[in-house]
Amino acid sequence: MPNLPPSRSCPALFITATASGQGKTTLVAALARYHRRLGRHVRVFKTGPDFLDPMILQCASGAEVKPLDLWMVGETDCQRALYDAAGEAELILIEGAMGLFDGNPSGADLVERFAIPVAALLDARGMGQTFGALALGLAQYRPTLEFAGVIANRVASARHAEMLQAGMPTTVRYLGGLPRLAESALLPSRHLGLVQAEEIADLEQRLDAAADGIAATALAQLPKPIEFLPPPVALPLPQLLAGLRIAVARDAAFSFLYADNLCTLKALGAELQFFSPLADHDICADAVYLPGGYPELHLPALAANTGMIRAMRAHVAANRPLYAECGGMLYLLEYLTDQAGNGAALTGILAGRGQLQTRLAGLGMQALDTAHGCLRGHSFHHSTLETPVTPCGFSRRQRDGQPGEPFYRLGAVRASYLHLYFPSAPIAAAALFQA
CATH class of the missing domain: 3.40.50.300 (P-loop containing nucleotide triphosphate hydrolases)
Incomplete structure (x- = not known):
């Protein structure tokens, strides 16, 4: 021993x-x-x-x-x-x-x-x-x-x-x-x-x-x-994302990122690059990660950046993976309205409209069962979503096991209100960014 x-x-x-x-x-x-x-x-x-x-x-x-x-x-x-x-x-x-x-x-x-x-x-x-x-x-x-x-x-x-x-x-x-x-x-x-x-x-x-x-x-x-006390020895992760370049949105509108998520992606072999949907006009990557944040506070700037909107649509049209959670998912919608009633057209990658509410619309720990393992995370949002898209599944609420947030999959696009913690199931996290 x-x-x-x-x-x-x-x-x-x-x-x-x-x-x-x-x-x-x-x-x-x-x-x-x-x-x-x-x-x-x-x-x-x-x-x-x-x-x-x-x-x-x-x-x-x-x-x-x-x-x-x-x-x-x-x-x-x-x-x-x-x-x-x-x-x-x-x-x-x-x-x-x-x-x-x-x-x-x-x-x-x-x-x-x-x-x-x-x-x-x-x-x-x-x-x-x-x-x-x-x-x-x-x-x-x-x-x-x-x-x-x-x-x-x-x-x-x-x-x-x-x-x-x-x-x-x-x-x-x-x-x-x-x-x-x-x-x-x-x-x-x-x-x-x-x-x-x-x-x-x-x-x-x-x-x-x-x-x-x-x-x-x-x-x-x-x-x-x-x-x-020392923890058990951690085994190295398989290099499932080796050679994959993932563009991660990170600016004032998209900043809800666990550092551990980024470390997990790198441990899986991915190369990370950061971009701003607010300021940049192009992306060049094998996959995109749109985390949560405050897109509702930056609607005019996001809508006015038509170069980034075209780049996002081109990325999806090329069937390259895109994973979006919470605020990142709202950016994929056709239209988003803030709490004051001001709205803007966004990327339109996911059909539907989002509306910010004055009260919480979702809160709590949840788990997402996938073919590659169970990812754990949480839900916390003030917006509601109306979309004709049928979810491919639902998460499970930790407190009672009942269905939680819907999870959407359109080709290589995966989106949900969930904020997932990638170290809870690294193999399942890798699958979010694989074609």
């Missing part, structure tokens, strides 16, 4: 809350920036499927931010990601999703598996001593978790902080309070979540302002080191 590499030790902390919208991303970004300013190498992870928060966290930490999820990513690959990070970082931070116990598997399931301590951020607005009861409930709900303590967010004054501390039970550590940030210091958001990092002109100043508040809390000190 071959000798396994040694375990690796690194300080680590999981930041959670009671719900979404409590300020977790701001806190994790502030922590990452604070410790990075001290010269420490920080690695940040985001629990569950997300594209927007990692953009902010990457700017704050200066390092790539990967997803951790026991279902979508898988326990072994989560272990591998943490082990690799522990070999290069001086601090590992993990941002949870929604509340600590929400979802199946939940953030609590993840941290229990890897014995990572939990710090909970609690919104203290309009709250006094009851803050302590909430803290106690979180700490005791699952006694097997290592609960590092609680941080109060949006503290109004020194007197407010005293009231919060007065209600704290002796069994739960109070890690400090963060003041209410001015509107100009908050991270802006829109219908799918936070605004993309590249669109926030003063992001660096906002991150530094948030980091300044960490010094007065116990979070200024490194958490205790955690032992991360």
